[in-house]
Amino acid sequence: MEFFHKVTRFPFMNTRKVWYGLSAVLIVGSLVLAGVRGLNLGIDFTGGVVVETNFPQAPNLEQLRTALAKAGVAGAQLQAFGSSRDIRVRLPPDPNAKGDQLGARILAVFTTVDPGVRVQSTSVVGPQVGQELFVKGAWALVATLILIAIYVLLRFTFKLALGAILAVLHDPICVIGFFAVSQMTFDITAISAILAVIGYSLNDTVIVFDRVRERARTARKLTIAQVIDESINQTLSRTLMTKLVTLLVVVALLVFGGETLHGFSAALVIGIVAGTYSSIYISAALALDFGLRSDDLLERKLTKPEEVDGLP
Amino acid sequence: MISYPRWKIALVAIVILIGVLFVLPNLFGEQSALQFAKDGGVLDEGDRVAIEKLLTDKGVVPTGAFLDQGRLTLRFTSTEQQLKARDIVAEARHDQYTIALSKASRVPEWMRNLGLNPLKLGLDLRGGVDLVYEVDVQGAIKQQLDHEEQDFRASLRNARVAYQDVVVDYPKDRVLVLFRDADSFAKGKAAIVADNRNMTFTDTSVGGAPALQFEMGAEEIKKREDDAVQQNIVILRNRLNSPELAVSEPQVARQGVNQIDIQLPGLQNSAEVKKILGKTATLEFRMVDENDNPLEAAATGHVPLGTKLYYTRDKRPVLLKREVVVTGDELTDATFQPNGQDGPAVSVGLDSRGAAKMLKNTQENIGHLMAVVFIDRSREKNAEGVDVDRTTEYVINQATIRGVFSNNFSITGVNPVEGRELALLLRAGGLAAPLTPIEERAIGPTLGEKNISQGVDAIVFGMLAAFLFMGIYYKVFGLIADLVLVANVVLLTALLSIVGVALSLPGIAAVVLTVGMAVDANILIYERIREELRNGVSPRAAITAGFERAFSAIADSNVTALLAGLVLWLFGTGAVRGFAVVLVLGIGTSMFTSLMGSRALVQVIYGGRRKLDGLSI
Numbered sequence: 001m002e003f004f005h006k007v008t009r010f011p012f013m014n015t016r017k018v019w020y021g022l023s024a025v026l027i028v029g030s031l032v033l034a035g036v037r038g039l040n041l042g043i044d045f046t047g048g049v050v051v052e053t054n055f056p057q058a059p060n061l062e063q064l065r066t067a068l069a070k071a072g073v074a075g076a077q078l079q080a081f082g083s084s085r086d087i088r089v090r091l092p093p094d095p096n097a098k099g100d101q102l103g104a105r106i107l108a109v110f111t112t113v114d115p116g117v118r119v120q121s122t123s124v125v126g127p128q129v130g131q132e133l134f135v136k137g138a139w140a141l142v143a144t145l146i147l148i149a150i151y152v153l154l155r156f157t158f159k160l161a162l163g164a165i166l167a168v169l170h171d172p173i174c175v176i177g178f179f180a181v182s183q184m185t186f187d188i189t190a191i192s193a194i195l196a197v198i199g200y201s202l203n204d205t206v207i208v209f210d211r212v213r214e215r216a217r218t219a220r221k222l223t224i225a226q227v228i229d230e231s232i233n234q235t236l237s238r239t240l241m242t243k244l245v246t247l248l249v250v251v252a253l254l255v256f257g258g259e260t261l262h263g264f265s266a267a268l269v270i271g272i273v274a275g276t277y278s279s280i281y282i283s284a285a286l287a288l289d290f291g292l293r294s295d296d297l298l299e300r301k302l303t304k305p306e307e308v309d310g311l312p
Numbered sequence: 313m314i315s316y317p318r319w320k321i322a323l324v325a326i327v328i329l330i331g332v333l334f335v336l337p338n339l340f341g342e343q344s345a346l347q348f349a350k351d352g353g354v355l356d357e358g359d360r361v362a363i364e365k366l367l368t369d370k371g372v373v374p375t376g377a378f379l380d381q382g383r384l385t386l387r388f389t390s391t392e393q394q395l396k397a398r399d400i401v402a403e404a405r406h407d408q409y410t411i412a413l414s415k416a417s418r419v420p421e422w423m424r425n426l427g428l429n430p431l432k433l434g435l436d437l438r439g440g441v442d443l444v445y446e447v448d449v450q451g452a453i454k455q456q457l458d459h460e461e462q463d464f465r466a467s468l469r470n471a472r473v474a475y476q477d478v479v480v481d482y483p484k485d486r487v488l489v490l491f492r493d494a495d496s497f498a499k500g501k502a503a504i505v506a507d508n509r510n511m512t513f514t515d516t517s518v519g520g521a522p523a524l525q526f527e528m529g530a531e532e533i534k535k536r537e538d539d540a541v542q543q544n545i546v547i548l549r550n551r552l553n554s555p556e557l558a559v560s561e562p563q564v565a566r567q568g569v570n571q572i573d574i575q576l577p578g579l580q581n582s583a584e585v586k587k588i589l590g591k592t593a594t595l596e597f598r599m600v601d602e603n604d605n606p607l608e609a610a611a612t613g614h615v616p617l618g619t620k621l622y623y624t625r626d627k628r629p630v631l632l633k634r635e636v637v638v639t640g641d642e643l644t645d646a647t648f649q650p651n652g653q654d655g656p657a658v659s660v661g662l663d664s665r666g667a668a669k670m671l672k673n674t675q676e677n678i679g680h681l682m683a684v685v686f687i688d689r690s691r692e693k694n695a696e697g698v699d700v701d702r703t704t705e706y707v708i709n710q711a712t713i714r715g716v717f718s719n720n721f722s723i724t725g726v727n728p729v730e731g732r733e734l735a736l737l738l739r740a741g742g743l744a745a746p747l748t749p750i751e752e753r754a755i756g757p758t759l760g761e762k763n764i765s766q767g768v769d770a771i772v773f774g775m776l777a778a779f780l781f782m783g784i785y786y787k788v789f790g791l792i793a794d795l796v797l798v799a800n801v802v803l804l805t806a807l808l809s810i811v812g813v814a815l816s817l818p819g820i821a822a823v824v825l826t827v828g829m830a831v832d833a834n835i836l837i838y839e840r841i842r843e844e845l846r847n848g849v850s851p852r853a854a855i856t857a858g859f860e861r862a863f864s865a866i867a868d869s870n871v872t873a874l875l876a877g878l879v880l881w882l883f884g885t886g887a888v889r890g891f892a893v894v895l896v897l898g899i900g901t902s903m904f905t906s907l908m909g910s911r912a913l914v915q916v917i918y919g920g921r922r923k924l925d926g927l928s929i
Contacts, residue, residue: 002785002842052759101583103754120759126750129444132568140883147875155868189818192880192888196825196895199876203869210865238839241785245778245835246828252774253824258766260436260817268825 003241008233012281013225013288019281023170026274030177037180042187042263045134047093047127051106056116058084063113071109082259086120093127137191141172144195148202156209157296163287164205167278171201174274175267184263193267200246201275204239205283211235212284216297224294228284236280243276316915324912327904328799334806337423337430342415343375344394344757345387347560347578348401349410354382366404372397376416387416391757413439413578413757414560431809434816434890435753437767439760440577442886443586444751447570452540452745453485453533460487460526464504471503476521486527490518497522537570543744545572551588552576554736559585567885571750582754590747591688591737594640595723599673600681600710601631622685624707632683632707637673640687642666646738648731649722656731657722660738667719674716683710684723686734767820774824775801778831786838788917788928793834796910800830803901808894818891826898832869833906837862838929851924859911866907870899 012019043050061078064087068076077090089106103122110117148168152161172194179186211231219227250272254265348355348363360377363384367374374397376387388394398411415438417430435442457480464478464487476490489504491497501524505513516525528536545564552562552574563575576585601619608614610629615621619631645661652659662670673682688704709725726734775797782790782797804823808815841858849857877899880892918924 054758118756118758120756122752122754124752128446129750136883140879143883144876144879147879148872151871151875188884188888189821189891192818192884192891195876195880196873196891199873200829200869202872203865206868206872207865210868238836241839242832242835245781245831246825248777248781249774249824249828249831252777253770253821256766256769256773257821257824258763258770258817260763261766261770261821264818264821 003237008236009229010233010236011229012232013229013285016281016285016288019285023278023282026177027170027173030173030180033180034176037183039176039179039186040183041130042185043090043123043125043130044188045130045186047125047130049089049091049093049102049125050121050123051089051091051103052081052120052122053087053089053107053110054118054120055085055087055110055114057114059087059110059114059117061087064110067109067113068106071105073106073109076106086259093125133188137188140191140195144198145169148198152202152206155206156213157292159290159292159296160209160212160284160287162290163283163285163292164202164209166286167205167283168198168202168275170278170282171197171271171274175270178266178270179263182266184266187263189261189264190267193264194271197268197271197275201272201279204235204243204276204279207239208232208235208279208284209287213297216294220294224292225288227294228288232280232284239276239280243272247272316911316919320908321912321915324909328802328909331799331803331806334428334809335802337417337419337428338805338809340418340420340430342417342430343387343389344391345385345414345416346394346398346401347412347414348384348386349382349412350408355379355384355409360384363401363405363409367397367400370396370400372400385414385416391761395757410584412560413580415578429809429812431805432812432814433760433764434814434819434887435575435577435755435760436817436887437760437764437815438577439580439755439757440575441579441582441585442751442753442755443574443576443582443589443749444567445572445574445589445747446750447541447544447572448746448748449537449540449570453528453536454480454482455745456536457482457485457487457528463507464489464526467503467507468500471499473500473503475500484527485533486525488516488518489524489526491522491524494522497524500524540745541566541570541572544747547743548572548574548589550739551736552585554739572747573886578757580754580756582752586749588733588736590749591733591743594687595643595708595734595738596639596685596687597637597670598632598635598683598685599637599677600683601633602681604631606631622683622705622707630683630707630710632685637682638662638666638670640738642669643738646735648735650728650731652722652724654724656726656728657724658726658731658735658738659720659722662719664719670721671716671718674713674718677713678716680713681710682713684708684725686730763817767817770824771801771820771827775827778827782831782834786834786929789834789838789841789914792910792913792917793831793838793906795913796834796905797827797830799909800898800902800905801827803905804894804898807897807901811893811897813893814890815894816887816890818887819894822891822894822898825895826902829870829873829899830902830906833862833866833902834910836865836869837906837910840865841927841929845927845929851918851927854927855914855918859907859914863907866903870903874899 061080065076065078068078068089073091075092079088079090080086081088091102102124103119107117107119145165145168149161149165152164156164175190175194175197179190208231211234212228215222215227215231216224219230222230247269250265250268253261254269257265348359350359357379360379363386364374364377367386372388372393374386374388378385386397388397394413398413401409402411419428419430461478461480468475468478468489474492474496476492479488479490481488489500491500501513501515504524511526514525514527516523545566549562549564552559552564559576559579561577563573565573567573574589576582579585601616604616604619606621606629609616609621609631616631618634620634622630622632624630642663642665643660644663647659649657649659684707686706686708709723711724778797779794782793784790786793801823804826813819837858840862841854844854844857845851874896877892877896880888881896884892918927
């Protein structure tokens with residue numbers, strides 16, 4: 001079986017304004033949504049208390065809320081997760097909160113509603129932890145981008161590198177947009193998913209660029225736009241196939257991995273889709289608009305005659 | 313014939329075999345178990361029989377019982393039985409035992425002796441409590457400065473130099489010794505410098521009078537902070553490993569600059585452990601001032617020179633001499649003896665310095681009263697949520713020195729609860745700096761099991777999807793890729809078992825992601841081979857070219873993911889690090905299996921054929 005028996009001839013470069021437009025809509029939309037709706041930050045970032053309970057049969061949330069309010073547990077948010085029998089209680093950060101006591105207290109209140117209830121997990125995070133984590137996460141993001149930028153710069157010319165980095169930036173923004181729309185809990189594992197996606201999605205870009213460089217040297221008669229188009233089309237089969245299989249696996253994670261990994265696997269799915277899109281439609285196109293010429297790629301041939309060849 | 317060096321095929325075979333060997337222990341699984349510890353003592357055969365009878369009467373029969381180092385371990389067939397047994401014992405013998413849920417490995421003895429151990433599971437998979445404490449490094453600096461202040465005073469006193477005062481200036485991390493005139497300054501400086509040769513002092517003046525200044529430099533401060541965190545880790549470890557607490561395999565590790573992460577697998581109720589962890593109890597031995605009236609001092613508030621007013625537990629005032637004979641730091645050992653001659657006692661051992669001081673003191677003071685002072689510093693939040701250090705000091709007992717003793721003696725007058733805790737805390741040593749809890753996560757055992765089964769499902773279904781796709785899309789080569797995928801997961805599991813990294817739920821996610829990326833590498837190779845075939849190259853040449861030329865692409869696609877993985881490893885803690893470790897190791901195994909393993913298999917299948925007309929790709 002083969003989906004791409006013949007090399008495709010999609011005019012990616014001529015239509016790039018359309019793709020830019022789509023990307024612009026996605027980026028602006030994501031940022032606006034994140035600004036307006038905000039992210040549903042997990043207690044990793046906000047601090048606070050989360051108690052997860054399991055009932056023998058689906059409880060009435062209203063009844064639980066009233067029971068908690070009556071017992072003087074203030075500001076509790078109740079939410080079913082996974083199944084309707086699993087109830088998550090979230091409380092704002094409280095400097096005097098002691099994890100084991102709060103868990104026991106909530107259990108006591110819930111027991112009055114249904115004696116069969118069990119506490120599955122309790123998490124207490126101090127407010128200072130969240131702030132620290134936020135800073136750490138931001139640093140990790142910056143460090144990854146810098147390292148990858150250095151790598152791409154060493155591997156390619158400045159214009160290509162710039163295109164690659166801008167295209168890579170596009171992906172985490174889309175993921176954040178998704179979290180703003182879905183209001184899924186954005187926690188520290190979502191950030192690690194974003195970083196993994198950045199590293200993972202860049203390799204398509206690298207492979208396209210490799211091919212561009214190879215073609216620019218051999219097909220001297222073509223314009224650089226034609227070279228780029230040809231390269232993307234030639235590598236399209238492997239770009240899509242690899243991403244398709246990875247998506248299959250990650251979707252299995254989303255479906256079977258359980259509630260704890262939902263945010264993580266969702267971030268991976270969105271990130272991989274966005275990453276594939278940006279490495280096909282955006283990265284090389286940006287390099288072209290930054291004024292990439294065939295000569296830029298030839299110079300390097302002189303300094304590095306035995307450069308690795310491009311790839312299918 | 314396609315050539316591929318035989319030694320490479322052999323290498324792949326050997327590596328995979330070793331991998332399988334290391335994966336084997338994981339197939340035996342674990343058994344639910346309960347661990348019992350007794351308050352203030354060790355469990356014996358009698359306890360074992362009693363507990364077993366208690367359980368058997370209620371229809372919960374343990375499959376095994378082992379006594380080891382005063383702790384009892386009972387094994388059960390299921391988590392359900394285990395939890396039931398815990399509830400039964402906890403109810404029937406309330407407060408008598410501390411009980412921890414644990415997992416006992418079913419791996420045979422000989423395998424463990426060969427160093428073959430199953431994967432460690434993270435708390436999210438096996439249940440337990442995760443505590444994160446912040447070390448108050450500022451407090452450690454403060455303690456150090458206070459210590460220097462005491463030292464300087466002692467030097468001056470010994471040299472009989474008159475001085476105005478010794479002040480600690482906390483915000484500037486310095487100690488100032490104030491003198492009245494140049495003469496005493498010169499003498500005092502000489503005395504202090506003689507006693508502290510490795511410290512640097514600067515001359516200064518305060519309000520026109522000469523003063524000597526000791527300032528902690530940035531380097532010293534950093535060293536002190538590091539020491540404080542490290543020392544606290546050692547002490548917390550000691551406390552957790554004491555038989556009085558039923559905690560199996562506690563993990564204590566530094567996290568970031570000033571945090572300590574404590575993982576307590578199987579533990580459900582952290583209250584008992586937290587009470588012990590945050591404590592900074594210690595002892596001081598002081599002579600009693602028998603010449604003055606403590607009641608009068610307490611009533612007037614006028615405390616005679618050279619003494620300090622203390623109270624006993626029942627609020628009776630006692631006047632003690634200011635000089636400390638021996639402090640808790642000089643203790644080397646402490647054991648609680650519930651049934652001593654004069655009631656419960658803590659028998660203590662002193663180090664050589666402490667023993668020498670105690671010897672001298674008892675020789676000089678036979679017939680006089682010596683007191684033991686209990687000091688407990690704990691950190692609490694007040695109504696505004698601000699940390700407040702609270703010090704509780706009281707006299708445990710006063711006893712007449714009847715004979716000369718030095719390094720071994722007993723302290724009587726403690727109550728059983730206090731004695732047990734005191735012995736534990738004294739033995740473990742005092743915390744170098746106060747601890748504040750900042751994070752706590754408790755995961756129930758059933759949730760852990762649910763997480764495992766969901767994680768395994770995700771891996772199985774993810775791999776199944778990849779298997780089917782590869783088999784259909786690339787035929788024989790796809791099947792090769794499938795075998796390679798299995799090898800990849802085997803090697804990754806083996807590597808994780810060897811390295812001993814605990815596998816967490818995000819770690820499982822990383823395994824799944826690695827499977828995706830390993831498929832990726834195979835697709836790169838096969839697409840290249842197809843392209844070569846399309847260009848009319850012979851099958852043999854296509855295979856060789858496919859593997860060779862895809863190499864740089866595979867390397868490229870992994871370098872960037874590796875960079876991201878390494879950053880996560882460095883920046884991340886807990887779950888994130890668990891993800892990063894597996895991701896980085898997985899990239900390594902997937903590169904090995906796709907490049908060498910896959911090539912070796914192709915060689916085995918197609919290599920021997922004299923004539924190769926086509927490839928099933």
